[in-house]
Amino acid sequence: MMIDIQNLRVRFGQGADAVTAVDGVTLSVREGESFGLVGESGSGKSTVLRAVSGLNDDWTGRIAVAGTEQGPKRQKGFYKLCQMVFQDPYGSLHPRHTVDRILAEPIAIHGLGDADARIDRVLRDVGLGPAFRFRYPHQLSGGQRQRVAIARALVLEPRVLLLDEPTSALDVSVQAEILNLLRRLRAEHGLTLVLVTHNLAVVANLCDRLAVMNRGRLVEEMSVDELRRGAAREPYTLQLLRASQGYDRATAESFRDYA
């Protein structure tokens, strides 16, 4: 197992205001697998990802990545193994750093050396090429920025890529390019992907297996083949599937809240 999560709980706030954002989630992702974590806002899907990545250190349960048990604080070596790409490439890149500097930083932190060749290689890898190396983020389109964010994650040659809504801030034609890129990178580098999204069609395109979350709980796990056949078992998942098929007056009427 590349990622093994047992009974993960994350709470925010104190006393009466406390919210249980993740409520006893257990799931595992095999090496080389592409796993989708699906849910609506507030379902806890991103919080699971942030706990795995070490961005959220206040959790209980067990998280193991590549067979190593993880504590609240991560060792430097962890980030060589596991990297994250965020939703908004307009916010996740330093506006006053060039692409070159953005990509050189992780190399310097991990003391990898040979920065020049690594940056050159990773830029080609994400389909940008050396011409983009000395540009600033504001000189790039949204799709190009997301490619830089992916390059920044890949430059450490990680084995796991955590993706938090990597295409939802992008136009659909650009989304297609990024999905194709992620599929190619996964095949070439044998990456394990964990993709958090609200978009079932994106999961169907990129993932092998998925888990559906609602209000901090894992509702159901299924293969993408089952998703494609509409073979969901839980009413919540079926509702999500119907909602993603476009507007229909009668369907909208049938929706209800699942606690």
Add this chain to the structure above:
Amino acid sequence: MTDRKMADNAPLLEVSNLRVAFPTRTGMAEAVRGVSFTLGREKLGIVGESGSGKSMTGRSILRLVPQPGRVTADRLAFNGEDLLAASPRRMRDIRGRRIAMVMQDPKYSLNPVMTVGRQIAEAYRVHSKAGAAEAKRRALEMLAAVRIRDPERVYDRYPHEVSGGMGQRIMIAMMLIPDPDLLIADEPTSALDVTVQMQVLAILDDLCSQRGMGMIFVSHDLNLVASFCDRILIMYAGRVVESCRASELHAAQHPYTRGLLASLPRIDEPPGDLPVLSRDPMWLEA
């Protein structure tokens, strides 16, 4: 209501050769380049990617294009009245009362230091001579009409105390309380979860059919627009490249529209590379 009946056959909105331009260091940059359409009492979708000019088209109808943008048109008429020639005072009268607008994110559209109920009541009182008690009664009715379960309780809430879906319903209630003839909705459900999105659309759908309101629905989501609207304009680089009945979007002819449709991942298709749109410079002119 009487003028509404009289105008039933005439188009609600006529737009001909609409242009929106912004001065830049290198000359005028045109965001909208000659858009023409007419709108009846129907749901018209305007679809396009970011930068296609779809939002500017919606805003220019209300003359809400920010300075120093310049709006020109051969004709921009609402119920036969020339909007470009209307005085600022007349425009204030039209905005809200006759043409209302719902924006994408309720977080930025609602006043954070005023309860939602007072904001809705205010929207009513600005456009009518109603007293405070009457306005409150109407606001509560409107909250119920957008299917908020406990209007009395929500009336006294502040915007940060309600969810995104409820915030957007409150926005819609506020926009519809003066009973406008035309609603311009700019990505009204894009910030919402899919299930909430469907519920909000159902509310808009009902209000349109019950009140005989016209609607311009600006969105980047092709499938959503195809399933919700009656007619669609597809915009690219400031122009309308194609218009069709919503039910016939799948049979669209323009390579841009076809490319966009093809680039959408689908749940029922096996995983694999998606066709990538290659942009033809010809589309800028065609």
